Amino acid sequence: MKKLCLAMVLVLMFSFLLMGCTKEEPVKQEEPKSEASNNESVDNKTDEPTEFVVSTWGYNEDKLRKNIFEPFEKANNVKIVLEVGNNADRLNKIRVSENSKIDVIFLANSFAIQGVSEGLFEEINRDNIPNLNQIYDLAKAPLGEKYGPAYTLNRTGIVYDSDMVDKKIESWKDLWNKEFESNASIPEITTTAGPSMVIMAANTVGADALEDSDKAFEALGKLKPNLVKTYGKSSEIVNMFAQGEIAVAAVQDFAFGRIKDAVPTAEWVDPQDGAFANLNTINIVKGTKNKEIAEKFIDWCLSEEVQKANAIDKVDSPVNVNVKLSEEEAEGLTYGKELINSLKVVDWVKVNELKTDWIDRWNREVIN
Structure with missing residues (x-):
């Protein structure tokens, strides 16, 4: 009996020892991060670039990325996003949307x-755009001192095929030559250069279209027999010549x-x-x-570089006066003080009132 009791005691002691060895420690749970600490983690990601939306035309995007966008992104830790289209559509987008994400717009x-x-x-704060001091006067404040500059310009002049023309063309008046009956074209009124055609027509008869529209449209009526059509896109004029x-x-240059x-x-x-400045x-x-x-972006666009x-x-003609080009580099561009100072500048405030x-x-007197 004593031996049986001793055996039971030994079994119980051994069981308790086994339980002690296999007992699991409680798993420690990580304390959840507070909302404040999570926000702090996001805010500290200073390497995240700022999205910067640019509204522009869709042409020469590869060259613009190389010359403007990519260097600016690297220097300012931004990511440029483009919204492209024609002038009217892009202007209308910021007109109708109070929450437009567009930051700057080319027009x-x-x-x-x-x-x-x-x-x-x-x-704009002009003190933040020092390169404004390095551009031609006509480009500094075309919309007034409070608003952005012109970063480039072009001109509307005349193009002719010397194989099809007997004498050299020198003046706007030459467009009325009977030699060009059903053989000429001018831009449509709704294009950028269109209104300058009304001004040009008035000038050929010694009138001012802003004061006397009748004289302008009387002259355009006399030009009508020479017009194959008026064109809306540069691709159309290329095809007509070709x-x-x-x-x-x-044509715009x-x-x-x-x-x-x-x-x-x-x-x-x-x-x-006189050619017309655009x-x-x-x-x-x-x-x-x-x-x-x-403002940094505008300054960058005006830089000599x-x-x-x-x-x-051959993307844009320069308005920075410090840009020096060889004759070959300047070919086809509106370049140089003498040429730029000779251009006719359109009073767009008055033109828009009459447009x-x-x-x-x-529509009634020129194209019908």
Whole structure:
């Protein structure tokens, strides 16, 4: 009996020992991070680039990325996103959207003036854009001192095919020559260069279209027999020259290179009575959260480095006075103090006041 009791005691002791050896320690749970600590983690990611939205035209994007966008991204830790389209569509987008994410917008001057009148742009601090001091006077404040500059310009002149024309063209008046009956073209009134055609027509008869529209449209009526059609896109004018439909046209200079490629005998003319300046502007969109970056971006676009790179690539004519180009580099560009000072500058404020009436008369008297 004593032996049995001793055996039971030993079994019980051994069981307790086994339980002690296999007992699991409680698992320690990690304390959850507070919402504040999570936010702090996100805020400390200073290497995340700021999204910066640029509204522009869709052409030459590869060259613009090389010359403007990519260097600016690296220098300012931003990621540039492009929204592309024509002037009217892009202006309308910021007009109808109170929450547009667009930070800066490139527009032809005639459309930019509409943006100013409708309060769509932020006022700029010119002290933050020192390169404004390095550009031609006509580009510094085309919309007034409170708004963005012109970062480039081009001109509207005359192009003709020397194989199809008997004598040298020198003046806007030559477009009325009977030699060009059903053999000429001018830009449509709704294009950037269109309104300058109304001004040009008035000038040929010694009138001012802004004061006397009747004289302008009377002259355009006399030009009508020479017009194959009015064109809306530069690709149309290239095709008309290439197919031999026209011998002469009023053209913006950026299209001349493509015409020359298609028709090697094409010649450019700066008329004796003055080519017309077309300014392209850059402005900060109202409500942007990136105004400081936007002013840096404008300054970068006006820099000698960017302006020269775009000129050499035939993207844009330079407005920075320090840009020096060889004769070959300047070919096809609106370049040089003498040429730029000779250009006719359109009063777009007055033109926009008259534009609705001009479009109506154009449709009735010029193209019908």
